[in-house]
Amino acid sequence: MAPLTAITTLSPSRLARLILCPAYIAAPFDEENRLKFQGLHAIAVLRVIARHIRQGFRLQSLEKRGNGFRVDLEFLGADGRLRVSEVKSARELSEVHRIQAALYCQDGNYDEVVLSNRAMDVLLPREYIEEVRRQAEATKQLLKNNPEQAAISFRPNACVCRICANYSCPFLPEKMDQGRSPPGK
Numbered sequence: 001m002a003p004l005t006a007i008t009t010l011s012p013s014r015l016a017r018l019i020l021c022p023a024y025i026a027a028p029f030d031e032e033n034r035l036k037f038q039g040l041h042a043i044a045v046l047r048v049i050a051r052h053i054r055q056g057f058r059l060q061s062l063e064k065r066g067n068g069f070r071v072d073l074e075f076l077g078a079d080g081r082l083r084v085s086e087v088k089s090a091r092e093l094s095e096v097h098r099i100q101a102a103l104y105c106q107d108g109n110y111d112e113v114v115l116s117n118r119a120m121d122v123l124l125p126r127e128y129i130e131e132v133r134r135q136a137e138a139t140k141q142l143l144k145n146n147p148e149q150a151a152i153s154f155r156p157n158a159c160v161c162r163i164c165a166n167y168s169c170p171f172l173p174e175k176m177d178q179g180r181s182p183p184g185k
């Protein structure tokens with residue numbers, strides 16, 4: 001059973017994946033990939049800042065740290081609205097990214113939350129953020145009160161399975177590859 005403190009202090013990144021699949025186990029991230037990811041993320045951050053400045057926003061904060069998490073960018077609009085942006089290096093923005101952005105921004109008093117990459121900013125509706133908050137609570141309760149059930153609650157999802165290391169799961173991509181018939185058979 002996971003310690004209670006580990007559940008209450010889950011990072012938004014980890015929690016987003018557990019919301020999609022409670023049995024998810026994070027696969028290790030190697031150093032080469034980490035450096036590549038950091039470089040792509042820095043480029044995306046610069047693009048997001050430039051795009052917002054062109055739209056009349058002013059950069060308010062960069063990588064502001066919160067309670068166990070970090071908010072990428074805060075912008076102040078010409079009309080006084082406070083916008084927070086969660087920046088992703090990925091070309092395609094996925095459901096796990098949207099959930100993660102909603103979780104990062106729950107504690108702030110923001111007028112707008114956007115999920116951004118190099119090319120676009122996607123505004124997250126308030127109702128969506130509320131729904132993610134509800135799902136986050138339900139997931140934490142499951143992990144805390146019924147960890148055995150959580151560990152076998154396999155919910156295959158294209159964005160999470162490929163970075164999972166739960167070797168007891170029949171949906172783990174490596175296992176599914178092993179179970180496939182060779183071509184021509």
Ligand code: SF4
Pocket residue numbers: 021022023024025153154155156157160161162164165166169170171172173
């Ligand atoms: S491989 Fe299995 S445990 Fe991992 S995320 Fe996919 S369904 Fe969940």
